[in-house]
Amino acid sequence: MTGSNTERQARLSRRRAIAALGAGATTALAGCGGNGNGGGGGGGTLLTPEGDQVVLDVYHNSASETQQLVAEFIGQELSANLGIEVEIEPIDGVRFNDEYWTAEAEGGSDTVGGETVEWSEPTPRNPGPRSVTSNEAWDMSLVIGLNTYPLNPQTNRVFFDGANSRYNPVGYYPEFDAAGLFEEAGAATTESEIASVFEEIFVNIAAEQPYIMLTFTDSITGYNPELRGPVEEFSNGWDFAGWFTEAGGADESAGLPEDIEEPPAVEGSYNSVSGSAFSTLNPLYNTESGAGTAIDRALDQGYTFDENQEYFPLLYDMSTDRGEVWVFEVRDGLRFSDPYGSVDAETFVYLIEELHQSEWANTANAIEWSGVNVEVTGDLEFQAELPEPRLLWPESFDPLEYPIPRGLLEPYVENEDREGLQRNEELLELAFTGNLGPYVLEEWNRGSGTTYTRNDEYYLRNIEEGPALFENAPYFEESTIEVIESQASRLGALETGEADSAGIPPERFEDFDENPDVSVYQVPQSFNRILSVNMRDNGWSAGPGNLFQFVEFRRAMASAIGKTELIEGVYRGLAQPHYTWQPRFSDFYPGDDVVETYGTGDLYGPDVAREFARAAIERSEFDYRYAEE
Amino acid sequence: MGLPRYVAARVVWAAVVSLVIVTITFGLMAAAPNPAVQEAATQAALEGGDPEEAVERERELRGLDEPLHVRYADFLRGVYTLNWGWSDLQNRPVSEALSEALFYTAQYSVPWTVLTLLIGPLIGVYSAANMYSWRDHLATGVAFFGYAIPNFFFGIILLLLFGVYLEWIPVVYNTDVAVFSLENARQLAIPVFVLVTGSIGAIMRVSRNESAEFRNADFMKTAKAKGVSPLRAYAYHVMRPTMVPLSTTVVGQLLAIFLGSSLLVEVVFGIPGLGRLTFDALIAQDTNLVLGTTLLFTFVAVVGNLIEDIVFTVLDPRISYDDR
Amino acid sequence: MSGTDRDPEVEAEADLDAETEATAEGGDEPLLAVEGLRTTFETDAGTLVAVDGIDFTVSEGETVCLVGESGSGKTVATESITRLVDSPPGHIEGRVRFRGHDLLAMDAEAIRSVRGPGIAHVFQNPQDALNHCYTVGWQIVEAIRVHEDVSEAAARARAVELLDRVGIANPSARFDDYPHEFSGGQKQRVMIAVALAGDPDLLVADEPTTALDVTVQARILELLSELQAEFGMGVLFVTHDLGVVAEIADRVVVMYAGKVMERGSVLDVFERPSHPYTRALLSCLPGRGNEVTGIEGSLPDPTAPPEGCRFAPRCEHAIGACRRGEQPPETELTEGHGVSCVFYRDGRDPSVVRGNGNGNGSGDGSDAETKRRDASRNGSRSADASTPGTGGAEGSDGG
Numbered sequence A: 001m002t003g004s005n006t007e008r009q010a011r012l013s014r015r016r017a018i019a020a021l022g023a024g025a026t027t028a029l030a031g032c033g034g035n036g037n038g039g040g041g042g043g044g045t046l047l048t049p050e051g052d053q054v055v056l057d058v059y060h061n062s063a064s065e066t067q068q069l070v071a072e073f074i075g076q077e078l079s080a081n082l083g084i085e086v087e088i089e090p091i092d093g094v095r096f097n098d099e100y101w102t103a104e105a106e107g108g109s110d111t112v113g114g115e116t117v118e119w120s121e122p123t124p125r126n127p128g129p130r131s132v133t134s135n136e137a138w139d140m141s142l143v144i145g146l147n148t149y150p151l152n153p154q155t156n157r158v159f160f161d162g163a164n165s166r167y168n169p170v171g172y173y174p175e176f177d178a179a180g181l182f183e184e185a186g187a188a189t190t191e192s193e194i195a196s197v198f199e200e201i202f203v204n205i206a207a208e209q210p211y212i213m214l215t216f217t218d219s220i221t222g223y224n225p226e227l228r229g230p231v232e233e234f235s236n237g238w239d240f241a242g243w244f245t246e247a248g249g250a251d252e253s254a255g256l257p258e259d260i261e262e263p264p265a266v267e268g269s270y271n272s273v274s275g276s277a278f279s280t281l282n283p284l285y286n287t288e289s290g291a292g293t294a295i296d297r298a299l300d301q302g303y304t305f306d307e308n309q310e311y312f313p314l315l316y317d318m319s320t321d322r323g324e325v326w327v328f329e330v331r332d333g334l335r336f337s338d339p340y341g342s343v344d345a346e347t348f349v350y351l352i353e354e355l356h357q358s359e360w361a362n363t364a365n366a367i368e369w370s371g372v373n374v375e376v377t378g379d380l381e382f383q384a385e386l387p388e389p390r391l392l393w394p395e396s397f398d399p400l401e402y403p404i405p406r407g408l409l410e411p412y413v414e415n416e417d418r419e420g421l422q423r424n425e426e427l428l429e430l431a432f433t434g435n436l437g438p439y440v441l442e443e444w445n446r447g448s449g450t451t452y453t454r455n456d457e458y459y460l461r462n463i464e465e466g467p468a469l470f471e472n473a474p475y476f477e478e479s480t481i482e483v484i485e486s487q488a489s490r491l492g493a494l495e496t497g498e499a500d501s502a503g504i505p506p507e508r509f510e511d512f513d514e515n516p517d518v519s520v521y522q523v524p525q526s527f528n529r530i531l532s533v534n535m536r537d538n539g540w541s542a543g544p545g546n547l548f549q550f551v552e553f554r555r556a557m558a559s560a561i562g563k564t565e566l567i568e569g570v571y572r573g574l575a576q577p578h579y580t581w582q583p584r585f586s587d588f589y590p591g592d593d594v595v596e597t598y599g600t601g602d603l604y605g606p607d608v609a610r611e612f613a614r615a616a617i618e619r620s621e622f623d624y625r626y627a628e629e
Numbered sequence B: 001m002g003l004p005r006y007v008a009a010r011v012v013w014a015a016v017v018s019l020v021i022v023t024i025t026f027g028l029m030a031a032a033p034n035p036a037v038q039e040a041a042t043q044a045a046l047e048g049g050d051p052e053e054a055v056e057r058e059r060e061l062r063g064l065d066e067p068l069h070v071r072y073a074d075f076l077r078g079v080y081t082l083n084w085g086w087s088d089l090q091n092r093p094v095s096e097a098l099s100e101a102l103f104y105t106a107q108y109s110v111p112w113t114v115l116t117l118l119i120g121p122l123i124g125v126y127s128a129a130n131m132y133s134w135r136d137h138l139a140t141g142v143a144f145f146g147y148a149i150p151n152f153f154f155g156i157i158l159l160l161l162f163g164v165y166l167e168w169i170p171v172v173y174n175t176d177v178a179v180f181s182l183e184n185a186r187q188l189a190i191p192v193f194v195l196v197t198g199s200i201g202a203i204m205r206v207s208r209n210e211s212a213e214f215r216n217a218d219f220m221k222t223a224k225a226k227g228v229s230p231l232r233a234y235a236y237h238v239m240r241p242t243m244v245p246l247s248t249t250v251v252g253q254l255l256a257i258f259l260g261s262s263l264l265v266e267v268v269f270g271i272p273g274l275g276r277l278t279f280d281a282l283i284a285q286d287t288n289l290v291l292g293t294t295l296l297f298t299f300v301a302v303v304g305n306l307i308e309d310i311v312f313t314v315l316d317p318r319i320s321y322d323d324r
Numbered sequence C: 001m002s003g004t005d006r007d008p009e010v011e012a013e014a015d016l017d018a019e020t021e022a023t024a025e026g027g028d029e030p031l032l033a034v035e036g037l038r039t040t041f042e043t044d045a046g047t048l049v050a051v052d053g054i055d056f057t058v059s060e061g062e063t064v065c066l067v068g069e070s071g072s073g074k075t076v077a078t079e080s081i082t083r084l085v086d087s088p089p090g091h092i093e094g095r096v097r098f099r100g101h102d103l104l105a106m107d108a109e110a111i112r113s114v115r116g117p118g119i120a121h122v123f124q125n126p127q128d129a130l131n132h133c134y135t136v137g138w139q140i141v142e143a144i145r146v147h148e149d150v151s152e153a154a155a156r157a158r159a160v161e162l163l164d165r166v167g168i169a170n171p172s173a174r175f176d177d178y179p180h181e182f183s184g185g186q187k188q189r190v191m192i193a194v195a196l197a198g199d200p201d202l203l204v205a206d207e208p209t210t211a212l213d214v215t216v217q218a219r220i221l222e223l224l225s226e227l228q229a230e231f232g233m234g235v236l237f238v239t240h241d242l243g244v245v246a247e248i249a250d251r252v253v254v255m256y257a258g259k260v261m262e263r264g265s266v267l268d269v270f271e272r273p274s275h276p277y278t279r280a281l282l283s284c285l286p287g288r289g290n291e292v293t294g295i296e297g298s299l300p301d302p303t304a305p306p307e308g309c310r311f312a313p314r315c316e317h318a319i320g321a322c323r324r325g326e327q328p329p330e331t332e333l334t335e336g337h338g339v340s341c342v343f344y345r346d347g348r349d350p351s352v353v354r355g356n357g358n359g360n361g362s363g364d365g366s367d368a369e370t371k372r373r374d375a376s377r378n379g380s381r382s383a384d385a386s387t388p389g390t391g392g393a394e395g396s397d398g399g
């Protein structure tokens, strides 16, 4: 991950529908006693009906040392606090996905909470009821991590929308009305309504632990210490155009100053690094986040979210009454390079109707616009009618568009020439961007990155909204993104000041934190580290009756694993506790007072964990028990 | 047969070899299903269209419905006019991608090759001249240190030392500097050094062993008896015959090292050259680009072999052109 | 290098040409005077003594033959003169005075100026003695231009002239040919041209005809004697071929195991062979009975030479005195005819070793003349005196 990625992570997060975490971080299991506050004194071991010790396996990605450490930590915790012995199984990530995490989509039906549920559209990741299992049996896994979609939690529907949701490899059957609540959220027409529905959902998820939620790992980015602008917030970098350098350094985390007496000098170059080369800078076809950053330097998209997760209009403002019809107001004064004229409502409507909604073009955004009815309602105004109301539509990033000149597109539309469009030089070289971006792309060297010069006519200077600093933005004469594949070299460039920002792996955090030449920002993320427990029929290898199927037992698991201890011991403090399917910084996080914070404080330790476990055993028809002390 | 005729014959032979390889490539491609056609079928199926029809359209579009000999002729024309198709990885013509990568690769590999060919035999002959003395052991040791230490690792160490701590060289490779400029020399110094240390080991070993043979040859005694100084004797009477066997191994060795080390060094130093291009093309399964790099390396190998043969023949006067 | 106790600096500083004239005026010193030359090699098996304190001289225009079996140290002895022997592992002691200068005491540069214009070498195997990567012309020109500051063209002209002189037909065309394009005899002619390039005073020819075809040998020998006369060179000729010796030598030095056994004029040696070893060699000549078996036994181990006479283990006359102390000192029988054998000392009877009066030089001239004729007639064919057991190439001397 790179600094430039973080800048616009939020915008692009939708494109990483499901991400497997597990960067090869090297972390020692320092200070990890493992026993938490219980010290192992809470009771005996868990025995099967046959009287044997319960032994379960946990899989982790063999390429990730961090996962291995987490697995070891979990082994100690479950042993001490829950009386379960754990066998640690390293595995190749791809193999795990193919053989353990996915299965042949068979479908079927089952009774969930007294009602019959039909798996009418089974997927490899939810192939059917619990009786439909993957090829290989497994008990617990750390291999896969997921996104929690803090801006648009409605996206989480794919995980929790009932037992037959699209993504449910673990065979989770919600014991609350998840499907109904998501439906309610989707149909909601006011923000407060949405907020209250999601609060209910996330409180329930915290209580049910569909996955045993562990942590959110922070992303660590190093910046030139003289740089003003970066903040330690999710969505970092939305106001990138206003960033500037200030001799003598800035307060860390200060962000951009509210008021300025006069704009800072325009000077120097802002250089960031990318770990991989860009395949295309064609905004219509790019699906890579790195290239997205490179395009964004020269071309703004419709809107962004500020550090408070508030909608911030760039090219257009969006408004709606009840979420069904959205009105787009295109900003005045936006124009393409000659000869393409100005950006207006027609620009976007043409793009959506003739490309995204066409059969031949197959653009990156095609799916987002299917079923949406767009219509020009004025020179600078158009509207979009959705098949169903979506109050959080902007937050889904679905209506986020780059402006593309109609004149450029027309010949290709006429010939339905997709290949020609993909290979169009003006699109690939961003030669049409007019006053639409902070910088003008000078050169895209396929191997070594992009170079830009300042756009003297950037429209953002004339807008009313946003920081005062926008008035003379941007504040660098030039800008570059260097492609440097080797991490050591990227970090070297950061240290010597050749790069103004770069991502830092956790094991180097301390080095850089102490380095006066680099300011280190710990930016919270929305990707989580979870312990998946297999509730399907091949999921509990210890004996008969899969205890994972009981909410109480999953609570027991969550209470047995100390989150603070895990974060300090394995992540060196560079992670946040994960209680429910939202990070704490999310607007939709219900709050520590209503969410059950398993694995912390009173809800952590051998006593509480065993208590939950006993409750689960009560419900089980099989005679699991704790050995007498 | 004189040398010019021999060279001409060899060139013709090289052309034939390259044609055979290109033909085999075409055969393999014609036999394998075209991914673009597959994709069209899949897409049509997904969108509710008729996959058969989509396949037909796509085949027509790509000229796959033409008879084989027409397609072969087109393919040959394409290959030999450098019209190698479009790279999806870089979104530009393959030939453009290759020529640019070659441009950067040449900037370090030309000095690298030249230095290797100069220093390798020199150290080898020096070692042989001082065989089993501490000078020999030192020279051998240094050469084998470079040979044994992984280029990737060595490169990172040197980059950290000279780039990050001493700040003598830039960490970020700059593609904008002029080829013949101080900046370029500065940023290429360490990569070239790493590569040279990595490659002289092999060259040095061959030349050491070969020249050890010649330094005890009778003609060395003749030279000495003529009153030739030791330096001149080594320079002319040992070095020159050593070149003959060396020339038969060098091209192969350099090509092998070239493929392996250039990738790693390009990754470490951020040089957008052929090694990275080839690797990325393989990873991204960019068929045209993979094909292009394959053809390029084939041509390089064929031309390398051609040069090797000619050089060998020129170097060793005992080889008669008729024999080969 | 020289390993002697003389100060090499003093010698090296002397101006060669000036002193050459001085000695030439002095007149009585021979062209080359070798005294107590001892060459050893450090090997894993111990110190190998290849040449063990020999003396001999070569005068201007004179041909001296070093004779002996393979492995007796002849080649090492000649190569020690101009210090062609690598050191280490070789180590040369003694004095080698050439026109009054001690070659062993010279610095590297001074000795290089002697090699070529002073003393030139022709080696045994013309196949390997020429560098296969250069044209023969180049190799002659190199020999010229290393010593003389002449233009390329002038050197070339001289090289062509030399090629012509040594009997290469069409020399200006052959100038640019490579050694492999010449036959063995032609190659040796080229080697001779290379040697002559510096107009040397002394030509050291080490078995120059051994590797050649029988028919060619004679022509090369002829050429050498012509050139000797023409250039007025002294020639030090190494051979194990008594036939050749009989044909060309003025004086003969017989070597065995690094020591001189007998020396004398060619008549002394052929007509009055006095040393048992010389006699054994001569008896190996065709028609004298022993040509099949050669001399019984083999050369002593050069790293551990026997006490007393080196030849004692193979000598049919050896007595107790032969196996004690050092090699017997040379006894001068007549002017210039010396022999190293105990039977010529301390009042013993030399006729024991001369046997049957055969070769007892008093008046039996016809017999001796026959022997010499035989030698020269047959020698070139098969007079290899080496024993079957030691038939290695001469090049392996002291290797």
Ligand code: SF4
Pocket (backbone or CB within 6 Å): C275, C276, C277, C309, C310, C311, C312, C313, C315, C316, C317, C318, C319, C322, C328, C340, C341, C342, C343, C353
């Ligand atoms: S000294 Fe003795 S051993 Fe030596 S040659 Fe004379 S007789 Fe033979």
